[in-house]
Amino acid sequence: MPCHLWTDWRRLPEAARGGTLALGNLDGVHRGHRAVLAAAHGARPDLPLGALTFEPHPREHFRPQDPPFRLTLLPAKAAALEAAGCAHVHALPFDAALAAMEAEVFCDSILRDGLGARHLACGADFAFGHRRGGDVAFLARWAERNGIGLTVVPPVSDAAGPISSTRIRRALQDGYPERASALLGRDWEVRGTVFHGDRLGRELGWPTANLWMGRHLEPARGVYAVFAVLPDGSLVPGVANIGRRPTLGGDAETRLETHLFDWSGDLYDQEIGIRLHRFLREDATFQGLDELKAAIAADAARARSVLAVPDPG
Missing domain, CATH: 2.40.30.30 (Riboflavin kinase-like)
Known part of the structure; x- marks a missing residue:
């Protein structure tokens, strides 16, 4: 089944709602991100797997003067998520309105009402909402109140520590693409x-x-x-x-x-x-x-x- 890319959580067709969702910026769709996707699918394999991400990357919104830093632009990110098993990719437009949205409103309006999420998965450091006011503990309380499952995935690590987009960027900037590949x-x-x-x-x-x-x-x-x-x-x-x-x-x-x-x-x-x-x-x-x-x-x-x-x- 081909992966569908959605850029608005409002008025989604029913086929794009009611699945499991992996949450995060997901830049690079690296091994740690794929562990979150696997956890989302593993918790409810009967439901379609989706990913919720942001476009542009929030850092591009808040710090537009920074040098380019993206590992994957949206088309490549969507392709990598499809290869990892996603049926739906929700790339929410990260603008001033979304940046100002309080964490509770984000959960109620987007995760519950807009996407109809049945199960969520994220990394332990996931943060969202105005001034990153929502964290994993907040999300866990909200999910329990709303009857939605949540899996918090610990970091995937190697001998050098947790795998992250930051480490991959550093490896590439230092001239070690083989380390980035690993x-x-x-x-x-x-x-x-x-x-x-x-x-x-x-x-x-x-x-x-x-x-x-x-x-x-x-x-x-x-x-x-x-x-x-x-x-x-x-x-x-x-x-x-x-x-x-x-x-x-x-x-x-x-x-x-x-x-x-x-x-x-x-x-x-x-x-x-x-x-x-x-x-x-x-x-x-x-x-x-x-x-x-x-x-x-x-x-x-x-x-x-x-x-x-x-x-x-």
Whole structure:
């Protein structure tokens, strides 16, 4: 059954109400988030599983001047939640009205009356309502009064401590996508629409598919071994650079440029995903196009080695 995305809790069809709900920002849909989803489903497997999240992320609402930090934008988050078994994703618009809503009103109006929740699950640190006035203890009292089940899920931890979106962001910013992958349970992926660049890569013999990082977290700048997810779902290995092209005068925004190994075709204006697999080296400035071209060739050879992709030449 396909997952349905809803952006308003009012006047929902009955088929979208009355299920179990996992609550949280769910940025990244990492292993800890999936434990909350599993708990929600396990408590009432007879009911459809849903997730309640917020869009934009509350931090984007309260601190719009912060650098981009999102691990998953809404379409990718909804896809990851669907893969985890959700039949419904409720992405509530986080605006001034929702930010000002008192915790009791949030529970009464949204969880009970709007979504008709029958069972809730959340992490132990879940907080909601005006100035985060509602916590797990408040939610437990409210749920009991209203005859709604609640499962509070302890953190999922590894040797370094609880798994969190913050830890994943730090791993990516430090240049360790493999550590982020271990916490996520999959490679971290940037999704975007391929735009027309200046075709310099093609002239150098290394054509690239270019994406803007946009609202995604910016990981360590440099070169990565990657896998590209094409519009038809196929997976193609490649080598990518994240940066602002200092050798070519610099960009105002950070771009992700990916050369796909042993593939040709037109991806312009299509959405693709780039999965970061291994960091190869830091961003660098070169003394000219010949030096840049030699560096790209060396990067590609190393990426092929890391990804176990033979060189057809």
